[in-house]
Amino acid sequence: MRTFGIVANFRKPDLWDLLPKLVSWMLERGCSVALTDRLAGPNYRPPKEVKVYSTATITRHVEVMLSIGGDGTILSTARIVGKAKVPILGIHMGGLGFLAEVPAADIFKAMEQVIEGQFRLEERMVLAVDLQHEDKVETYYAVNDLVVDRGSSPRLLHAKVEVSGRRLTDYVADGLIVATPTGSTAYSLAAGGPIVVPNLEVLTITPICPHSLSARSIVVPSTDKIVVRFNETQEGIGLTLDGQVKFEIDSEAVVTTRRATWNINMVRLPDSDYFQVLRTKMGWSGEARGVRT
Numbered sequence: 001m002r003t004f005g006i007v008a009n010f011r012k013p014d015l016w017d018l019l020p021k022l023v024s025w026m027l028e029r030g031c032s033v034a035l036t037d038r039l040a041g042p043n044y045r046p047p048k049e050v051k052v053y054s055t056a057t058i059t060r061h062v063e064v065m066l067s068i069g070g071d072g073t074i075l076s077t078a079r080i081v082g083k084a085k086v087p088i089l090g091i092h093m094g095g096l097g098f099l100a101e102v103p104a105a106d107i108f109k110a111m112e113q114v115i116e117g118q119f120r121l122e123e124r125m126v127l128a129v130d131l132q133h134e135d136k137v138e139t140y141y142a143v144n145d146l147v148v149d150r151g152s153s154p155r156l157l158h159a160k161v162e163v164s165g166r167r168l169t170d171y172v173a174d175g176l177i178v179a180t181p182t183g184s185t186a187y188s189l190a191a192g193g194p195i196v197v198p199n200l201e202v203l204t205i206t207p208i209c210p211h212s213l214s215a216r217s218i219v220v221p222s223t224d225k226i227v228v229r230f231n232e233t234q235e236g237i238g239l240t241l242d243g244q245v246k247f248e249i250d251s252e253a254v255v256t257t258r259r260a261t262w263n264i265n266m267v268r269l270p271d272s273d274y275f276q277v278l279r280t281k282m283g284w285s286g287e288a289r290g291v292r293t
Helices: 016-027 071-084 104-115 274-282
Strands: 001-006 030-034 051-053 063-068 088-092 120-124 126-131 136-141 145-149 157-163 168-171 173-180 202-208 217-223 227-231 237-241 245-249 252-259 265-266
Touching: 001 016, 001 071, 016 030, 030 265, 063 157, 071 088, 088 237, 088 245, 104 168, 126 217, 126 237, 126 245, 136 237, 157 173, 173 227, 227 274, 237 252
Parallel strands: 001 030, 001 063, 030 051, 063 088, 088 265
Antiparallel strands: 120 265, 126 136, 126 252, 145 173, 145 237, 157 168, 157 227, 173 202, 202 217, 227 252, 237 245
């Protein structure tokens, strides 16, 4: 693959040192390069060989999308790619993160591998979230998670949850998270949910600060539909997708979460190891006494 698009977090100061070097390196090797229009401006004026497109059109012109930043940048890139199936290679310039494949310091080695075809594609599940209010239904998408919470209200959220037509329980809590395996290491983890290996076909339902000590996360098959209704009249309920897209809804709304019919493709290099990422990010550096490896 030799046609690359670049999406990046332009608020990262180090980006403006890396971006010109990366673009020049790719052009020297005969690659085609495209940038989103936010990257072409006062901080960087690309060479004439570089194409500049809007986020709405860039995926039509590239084979691989480089996402430079942190996990939030990759989630934004996933929304840009959408159903186009353009693979995403995450370049890590953030703090704690699980999605980005390559540290910025190793970007040129990684690019050599991608150009030479030394990589595999890993599919990541996408959530489809149907928001129904009266007779109107709107569908949104998320890679990590859907969160419904009490929003601006000081009162706890009363959420009635059904799984494929079967009553699960009524949660009284600050909120509720429905996460993909990818999202299991995000907000769901902070709320006490399990870590789920990315290739498992499951969804996780995790309450946020539940009023009952017996309320716990539950893992269900990804073929299930999770329906959330609200038991009490309440305004200002928050609905958030991937921690980035937020709406206010009221208690008349019905939120249905299901697996989307399409996936996001992530580029994985030959030495990629999910458990090594976990050990590094989670600080699992100790060894049990008396155990040799």
